[in-house]
Amino acid sequence: MGQGDAGWAGRKRSGTLLIMVDRVVLLEEVTRTYGKGATEVAVLRRVSVGFSRGSFTAVMGPSGSGKSTLLQCASGLDRPDSGGGGGHIAGEDITRFGEKELAVLRRDRVGVIFQAFNLVPSLTAWQNVSLPSSLARRRPEPSRVRELLHRVGLAGREGHRPAQLSGGQQQRVAIARALLGRPEVLFADEPTGALDRRTGHEVLALLREAVDAFGQTVVMVTHDPEAAARADSVLFLTDGRIVDVLDRPSVDQIGLRLGGRR
Template sequence: MTNDMREALLGDGADAESGSAEVVRLESVRKVYGGGKNAVVALDGVSVGLRKGSFTAVMGPSGSGKSTFLQCAAGLDRPTSGAVVLDGVRLASLGENRLTRLRRERIGFVFQSFNLLPALTVRDNVGLPLRLAGRRPDRAAVEEVLERVGLGGRLRSRPGELSGGQQQRVAIARALITRPAVIFGDEPTGALDTATAREVLALLREAVEGAGQTVVMVTHDPVAAAHADRVLFLADGRVDGEILRPSVERVAERMTRLGAAGANGANR
């Protein structure tokens, strides 16, 4: 994002930070749901940076804070305290309208459930983020990104005519069309069979290596996580280490230890 684009997005008084190699940074982020005796601490002082052009998997036992991490990092939820900086923009400085605009223009999302509109063609589903941002989709750009995900021949198809793997490819193309600063994936292979999941992960890997995109993926699957450059582990709302250049075996072993530690803590 250029300085002019940031100024146009933020307006007066907002806090923009440039020059960092990190596209996402969480600074002492704490997220608490509820209050009093019913308060639940989902994130407890998380500080971490995610580099541009990297593929990061976020893992942890159930209730570790993975989903809350993604929601806060992507500007879908606001932290109780701490700060999130995304593409040089401090999110706390944005009102809801500007935050919505930033999500549309600078963030791509890929979900487990695809979230395609059944009445729209593949081409129109991919172009939808541009229309929501008030921009007319460039036909050539839409067709090019669909070629990249292997669906150049299905422009006029509707989601119901596609397999689950093909629908997820459309979702990835939709996430890529705005050339976002970062793509967030929430269990993007969770509804797919093993072979199709491998193909989808290869597409995300290609987006990082071939196009310099940044991907942050929440997953419970060690095989999926092994496609990343880095696996970040959460436990009880805190960062509990990481693995660089992960293998399936190392990730699975770490998850087993985290699960055992959680079980022991619950039994005390």
């Protein structure tokens, strides 16, 4: 996220912290509630935020603050409440898309990495990486698949199935799969949550490389201050609202902010 003629500067408006930038992804006044009547819970409350091209943003906050819902609405995996604001990816108003259009957009322009990997057990690493292209009835470029598997450190393991790979290796397959279509933006929901410390650092280095070397945009939900410190900016959510932003913070600064101190 950034400032300048091409960007938006963070400011307060209508009680919402607005971070407006030269953006690949934009949410405007987005609200998301679940349940009805006495069971209704507002998970996002008029959230406005933008993510710029070639940036790495971490999203943090306590359990139930709306982190994953923010990511799901931004990526088109979930829809904001009707009349509760809208979202854009690469200039496309995704709130106007039908389910088929959203599926195509997610397939062609968005990459998503989940903590649970979501690999197909019966497929090899090569086949799992190629799966989005195969589902779109497009022949994946063998050189591209090979390059990605090499970049994530899995050269020589192309024929291994998930059960033959460690958790960290499975997450690397998931990252390679997400990068296959050269997405406009890469969303990662707790990508290191199920990994040991060393493997988690390797996965974060891959995400950082995707930004620095290849100009990808990465938005990562995390609870880990060390992981968040790899990002360019950190957003903090509380009760469904963005309450603060830190640019290039240290682990200590993030820890202090999470502890409720400035």
